[in-house]
Amino acid sequence: MLHYNTSSVTHPSTFILLGIPGLEAAHVWLSIPFCAMYIVAILANFTILFIVKMEPNLQQPMCYFLSMLAISDLVLSTSILPKTLSIFWFDSREIEFNACLTQMFFMHCFSVMESGIFVAMALDRYAAICDPLRYSTILTKPVVLKIGLVVVLRGCILALPYPFLARQWPYCRTNIIPELYCVHIAVVKLACADIRISSYYGLFMQFCVKGLDAVFIAVSYIQILRVIFRLPTKDSRIKTFETCVSHLCAILAFYIPGLFISLTNRFVQNVPLYFHILIANLYLFTPPVLNPIVYGVKTKQIWDRLLRLLTHKRT
Template sequence: MSDSNLTAFTNPSTFILQGIPGLEGAHGWLSIPFCAMYIIALLGNLTILFIVKKDPSLHEPMYYFLCMLAVTDLILCTSTMPKMLSIFWFNSREIGFSACLTQLYFIHCFSAIESGLYVAMALDRYVAICHPLRHSTILTNRVVAEISLAVVLRGSMLALPLPFLARQWPYCRTNIVPHTHCEHMLVVSLACADIRISSYYGLFALVSRIGLDVLFTALSYTQILRAIFRLPTKDARLKTFGTCGSHLCVVLAFYIPTLFSSLMARFGRNLPLHFLSLTGNIYLLVPPMLNPIIYGVRTQQIQARLLRLFPHKWTKVFS
């Protein structure tokens, strides 16, 4: 290979996204459930934003965090789904080098923001249950804004080194990414250099994003459960715990596939590529789809407002 060709390939202008390796012939069929889940995620999260905006009674910390979660979910799934569907439908596999790194940043940035929002929502539930009379004085609008800003800044800064580290490596082996989007470890593994810095920092970001957030959420719920068990009656305990049900469901729907996919991408080198690709898409699409459904079904205020959007005859059917 000539020096000029080597230099050109060391700094690729584009990457080629392979889609779901081994299942290329089924891309058309696979696009149906993925497209359906994406549409549900868009409609569900936009509905949450509309309901909270229109109903002044929902202008409180829990629903402010829920709106931030909805915006985060919209950005997170939109950062990958349009390109994935273009691969499935039009075989449009090329993605620019800078666009690939931007997509990589968005995925990790907004995944970290979403994880931080779950901690903030756990804090809201802790204050509401353990200090109900002081809830409005502790979680003021200013405090909510400061928590939200801290969550966004942490996610933005935590993900920022990833694309800069990936950009510095020489790529002289191949520019084919065996995935539907630019996943960090799959991209940097194409480099013909020692990528331990990227690998170690990626692991640090994963522990900071998931490990610490799960720990803080678990601590909040430990205090919540202690407060619930001190309540005098079983009905009171069940009713109070029910106010945490939606949050617990979305936490499990996010952390289980996220942790599984992240560990498989890092340590599951002997697993089939199509399995890694499918699991890598689940944690980016399933939580944004499930979150508005869970909150719509389990939160009475949102459910009541949603039913008022339907004509009277449909309200009778759903109520």
């Protein structure tokens, strides 16, 4: 039974998150990898933040952007995974209407922020490789702080219409969401109204915002590769390219699952709902786990500092 507010626009007091329809019997087993990913994401990202803070050699633009990425990953995973685990472990499926909209805002906001941070990192690599003599004067600390502020404001402004639009619609069909969390399109599909504005805005965000970010990153790396291929020796080309490997791996982990979801939703028929939900969860939960590991292994100063910390604790 739905319980509605007395306002002119009817809202359910709560939504019911089904989890992963079709795999309810496996929820307890699925909680094991989800919980493991959350623990790794928390520990690894806090470790990155601690090492960047404590290591003077890491007080540089790329590591500032890496710290922003770690904070974004922490907030993104924490806004979703605790509720996901409560569904798996305690069958706690109810979520209040306002809490659902709050989760929606944070999820979309920090996903956009993460995309913006990758663009900032691409700018950093472009400046470092294509204009190394002016790198320290281009990306000064004030400039990095301004870029970070723009990324945060952009994420907040672009994500704000999601809960705002979802609040405008009347809900008179059902309050059951066949998802693990309050993703925008799954919520507004429950509305008994014309939700084309919500759908169009979702497409705008997916293709115009993140799509343009991906294009900017691709153009940056085309220029970077042109410079790398012009280097005189093979060793110098490899050494220069290695400075981009961690960033490229993080970008692939962020964008490829999203592209795969879009393609399967539009062109692949008769795919079980649980398959789409699992892929969508990989899209959200994998980057917070992989990003700190990739950067920790590929960034020599971070790896060396971590080894010194571990060695010091054992002695």
